[in-house]
Amino acid sequence: MPFVTDDPNMLDDWLVVGPASALAGRSQRQPYGTCLLGATLSLWAEADGTPQCRLGTQPLSVQSRHGYLWVCPSGRPARPLFEFPEYTEPGRRLVDCGGIGVAVSGLRVIENFLDMAHFPFVHADYLGKVPHTEVARYEVAIEPATGEIWATDCRFWQPRASAAHDSGADVRYTYRVMQPFSAMLYKSSLRPEARDAIGLFLQPLDDEHVIAHTVLAYFDDVSSDAELIAFQHTIFGQDKPILENHAFKRMPLEGRAETPTRGDTTSVTYRRWLRERGMRFGTRAAT
Template identity: 30%
Template sequence: MLVTQQKVLRRFWYPVIPSDRLAGGPHPFTLLGTNLVLFRDAAGKAAALIDRCCHRTARLSKGWLDAGNVVCPYHGWTYAGDGKCVRIPQRPGGDPGKNIGVKAFRCTERYGVVWVALEEPLRDIPALPEYDDPAYRRVFEFYEPWQAPGLRIMENSFDNAHFAFVHKESFGIVDEPEPVQPRLEADPAGFTMYADVPVKNPVLQQANLGIASDRTVRHYEKTWWMPFSRKMKVTYPNGLVHIIMTLTAPIDDRRSQVIQFLLRSDSEADAPAENLIKFDRQVTHEDMAILEACDHDVPLSPTGELHMPTDRPGLEMRRMLARLLAEHGESEVRRDGSVPPMLASAAE
């Protein structure tokens, strides 16, 4: 599926930048192949406009802010957060006249993140009640582009079969490759997956978790929100809760911008944030090394790739996305209609 070619995917909220990075804008961002400029308007609210001046198409993100308005670096045309042109310096008094402006997009903030929807969203931003719960502390982990599509990232997040191989240096038990079968609970916006998974518990994690054993069990409650975001709630045998939020925004067909932060039911004195980030970054780098080498054009059809029983969560994602397209009168768009060479060989 080529995400930039599926119109309905424009009808979701996407996490584009941490709120604290919006200071000192304007900032460029590409969402589903659409170039945006992000900034805080005169009221201090996050704003998203098309990153093109309507005069000679210069990039507004290369300009600067003036009292919460973005100034084009080419001729100084100035735009407010709603996209209206408020000043044309070449005109008497800078009066722009009427009906001059650029396209503005829906933009809001939640969970310390700026979210943008390119068209009328089908659903609200997912609920995360733990974010404002004083029982949890917040730890920001990273904000970076991955050379992988959101669907690959999401499928990997719900795949119990890769632990023993991809994560053999962090938490996977290489001598026990048979994966735990997951249990899925349906939801209109996605699903929740449950699984109890034995894992390796290296020295750094023993300190992070307060569990003095080289093995432990993760009680997983993972929620996927269509199309490309997830919440991973891990409860350990000692009652510690470790919630990872992985929020992705599709830059284009190949790349995703990933924001990750966690919520923990302990304190900085129990486990320093630096050590939590160190371990989680090891895990995500292991994933990234594999995912960035996979094909970006993920087929929604179940016959596009081969599967095994623990692929069920990923197959459910593909099924739900295919149904979403069908409900909005769309068909899956791919690079071509040919059978991948690996499947052609297997069928011979």
């Protein structure tokens, strides 16, 4: 098998492999090359813009949506790619924050994305600040129609919630996990009636390495693209060394290797959701 896993959770799903803009000017003679699950892929666009993908001489299923390229390694997707309605909503700023390499299981990166408890300690003076450390109760459920995880009624006091904020505020959050390696965050925006959206889409290179692609769908007519990207890079730059220094690079789904607290309700749900899917890729066997 050309890929480093036989886990159907990875082979039979749509996995991000880079921004759609990477195909600009690319042809079959000069394709865009990237890695997925240990294999090197070649991608290009036909004259009409239709994306193509090959692994050696084998064609793979590929589509361009939400500003990114998505490949199904097996060619037999178990489900359609998730919806992202905010991406096409009028008035939103769409900003691709680029891809950042992280040397840890992608499951760790998603779990960190869902964790509010670390805000005051890892993102001090941005997303949190001591003594505002309590994670208020919130609700977590799995949507029956889509199988997605939704965490609602989340709130946390933040000194600077985004590039456009210059003072502290009680920020409202909603988290959504669509795939093991894809999640969304909806948070208070400059428009009181609306929420900004952040998409985190992970490209799995192997069990312990990913490229994290982040896209913003914001209502922000104050910040420049460079300011929005710089803010996201600052936050991710604070997370990256913590993630890469985990005792276990792969996520343990069984046993008591790590003990959750009350603020970890979303994480507990995420791990249970992964176990129920039979997730093996990026996980650590119980000891």
